[in-house]
Amino acid sequence: MRSAVALALALLLPACADTELRLPASAEGAAIAQNPGSSRSRYNVFACTTCHAVRPSEVGARLLPGAPLEGAARRASFWGGETVHLHEAVERCWTFFMRGTPTDLDGRTGEALYAWLESLSPDGSTAGAQPVAQTYPRVVRPLGDGDATRAQAVWTRACANCHGAIGTGAGRLGPLISIVPGDTQREHCDEVLPSGYADRTTYVRTVVVEKVRHGSFLGYAGSMPPFSVEALSDADVRDLTMLFRCP
């Protein structure tokens, strides 16, 4: 009996040792890109893949603020030409939207992310390598009335992914994400009406246009990425604003 047990142990214990699965750095980058926790900010709700499809075929019906990532490592410029360096382009997302620490991108995290982006652009491939047109109008003006019957559809494709359901926020990415349209109307309908606006509803709808076009780059709130004209047309934004109304 004892010899049988000893023999079994002798045979099984080597198999008991931990195994090591070696994966390329790009696999770690893929995991980082899908994990909002990667930025180490407790306020962050975004992963890279929240705003970017990996490949154009994966965009589906969504209207995403970020361009597909396939080919990004080969692109000559980013952010509508504001930078020509991939590191700077990624750092902008990492710090402004994901609330991450820039120096993280100089270490292991950045190394893995870069490896993953490189893997999406294998040698010889030109897919996605052309710079993506991204126009962010500096000057925002009222867009006029849109088609209210299309507002829900635009919402579903462009906004619901982060903000959840209209009116309740059900399914939104986190508690700090605004519930629309209620939060927006509550914040802006009672403001002193700036000159140049016919009425409060027009003003609030223009606030929405500005938020969509400039995202968090207004100097006062949020982590929302901006939508370029190419990502979300003026016509779509005009229809979307019909969800907003002041009493």
Add this chain to the structure above:
Amino acid sequence: MLPRTLLSPLSPFLFLASCLAGCGEERVVYDRLDASAWGSGCTDPGIPDGGLGYVTNSLMNSVAVLDLGAGTVRATHPIGVGPLAENGPHHLAVDLARSVLYSPLSFPAAAIPAGPHAEHGSSDTPGIFVKRSLCDFRLLGQVDVDPNPGDMVLSADGRTAYVSHFDLRRAQANVGDPERQKSNLIVIDTATMTRTATIPVCVAAHGMVVSSDGRTVFMACYGDDALGVVSLDGPRPTVRLVYIGGSPPRSTTSPSYGPYSLALSPDGASVWLGCAVANVLIAYDVASGTLDESRLTRRLPGKAWFPGFSPDGSTMVVPTQGRDSVTRLSTGPGLALRDQRYFTPEECTLPHQVAYGPDGLYYLVCEGRHTSDPARSQPGSILALHPDDLRTVRSFPVGVFPDAIVFAGGGSR
């Protein structure tokens, strides 16, 4: 609990089972990259024999690179770090030995100039001092400075950068409190890109130069009608203001002279202040530490901006705005007028700086017509002027609102 009689024979198997339950875990190990992440940076900026000129396009967030020998614009590189905003690169400096370029970004009052939230936009947006590779313009470092950074200079050894702040808002917001009106001279260690000193100097300082020995920084103090002389030659910096009219102006927000630009003569003996309100230049004698009234120019055709000197320092070419022109003057007593050239809008709109190039030509920065709305702005240009008669030898089209030019290579100093 199992009866003891049953437990004893099973114990080896229980031990085995417990062993197996906790073993055989798969541990994922990721490979490291062989190459440095984010690609390898280039190391050779490729300066041609004729040298390069670097020009800020302050309303396009970019720097144009001029091939002086070929007479072409070789490239235009983005330089901003603030997305969607006017980053406002105005002045710049090049350290060829380290192959880097520096520029303080001066974000305008409202980052987004129109729209319902523009009025929320902070006009106190801090500036950002950036360091970029001269080779591929990748960002090598950045550090916050005060709002409205104006001019910058590098020490001769390139280890220290000095940034002035043309902070009119601070002056207007603190009327009645002279100390709080003062803008800061910020000193930066360029290796670590950290601030090493913040020195309140004067109201809305802009143009500045550093003495050749690196011990003194001179600053044009717009609001104070004065030259600021900052001595760094001691345990603590000291500041002395030398007033152009002999005394402070009645109002620091409405000065009489408005010294804005500054230039150091080639021999380092004189500092010239260009006054944007009084349309004059006046020399400061470094040795005596006084303004030289005998070298106060007559009233020029417009606001006097940044002059350039002939290599021997005997003459200077002054750009003026109002009537757009360049005026060549001797720099000795009497300040004899040598040449004057007026420009049509097609030739040059809003001349702003003259610099003597490594190829013996004067380079004139023409701002072009610029507004906060890019759609209504027109690009500026850089004119290469012949040293004999200031005629245009060639023209470089650049971006919107070029503001300053510096050189690298081609024998540039």
